[in-house]
Amino acid sequence: MAKVKLLSHVFYRGKKNWLSEEREESFDQVKLIVFLNHTSLFEPLFIRFATWRLVWDVAHKVVLPGADITMQRPFAGKMLKALLPGAIPITRKKDESWQHFLSHVSHDVITAILPEGRMKRRNGLDKHGKPMSARGGVAEILQRLEKGKMLFVYSGGLHHIQSPGDKLPRLFKTITANLELVDIAKYKTLIADIKAKDFKARVMADMDRRLLDYVP
Numbered sequence: 250m251a252k253v254k255l256l257s258h259v260f261y262r263g264k265k266n267w268l269s270e271e272r273e274e275s276f277d278q279v280k281l282i283v284f285l286n287h288t289s290l291f292e293p294l295f296i297r298f299a300t301w302r303l304v305w306d307v308a309h310k311v312v313l314p315g316a317d318i319t320m321q322r323p324f325a326g327k328m329l330k331a332l333l334p335g336a337i338p339i340t341r342k343k344d345e346s347w348q349h350f351l352s353h354v355s356h357d358v359i360t361a362i363l364p365e366g367r368m369k370r371r372n373g374l375d376k377h378g379k380p381m382s383a384r385g386g387v388a389e390i391l392q393r394l395e396k397g398k399m400l401f402v403y404s405g406g407l408h409h410i411q412s413p414g415d416k417l418p419r420l421f422k423t424i425t426a427n428l429e430l431v432d433i434a435k436y437k438t439l440i441a442d443i444k445a446k447d448f449k450a451r452v453m454a455d456m457d458r459r460l461l462d463y464v465p
Contacts, residue, residue: 279399387456
């Protein structure tokens with residue numbers, strides 16, 4: 250990941266905006282990274298916005314779910330495992346693969362997730378032509394965490410660099426992101442007022458709101 254950070258600085262410009270008062274000084278308390286607006290397999294480029302300490306933690310302490318289809322691809326799968334050894338393959342089905350991933354979630358690691366669970370195409374929809382929305386996996390992760398910080402990374406999108414179907418990335422473009430740190434315990438209290446049937450539904454509704462309101 251250190252090499253990716255360096256390459257991102259060499260070949261791309263970066264523009265970040267903080268939405269919270271807490272910033273990089275609290276990165277050592279991060280237990281969950283939530284990346285919203287999934288548009289490209291080149292999203293490791295966003296590591297440019299991390300401190301070197303967080304880069305080390307991402308490389309050595311992060312666990313995250315990865316689509317088994319992606320991880321089985323000869324090039325993309327090998328690259329993902331090389332960059333993020335903690336990537337755990339999951340299927341699209343309701344089977345034991347998701348529970349296996351959840352068994353790795355704890356306060357001793359940093360968990361990362363892309364709540365939409367699929368990639369946005371250039372038309373703003375997923376590959377099946379359906380609107381993008383958050384799924385419930387992030388809520389199940391939060392149920393296993395009681396303390397620490399949650400780092401939201403609101404991606405400005407990477408279709409101008411590499412979109413699904415493109416073979417090569419475009420260089421010398423600008424990568425944009427809004428960043429926000431939220432205390433996990435406080436977050437659970439804040440979403441209690443959302444009108445929904447249960448905790449998972451409240452989290453999903455909040456993630457959808459954040460996709461609309463906070464993505465640059």
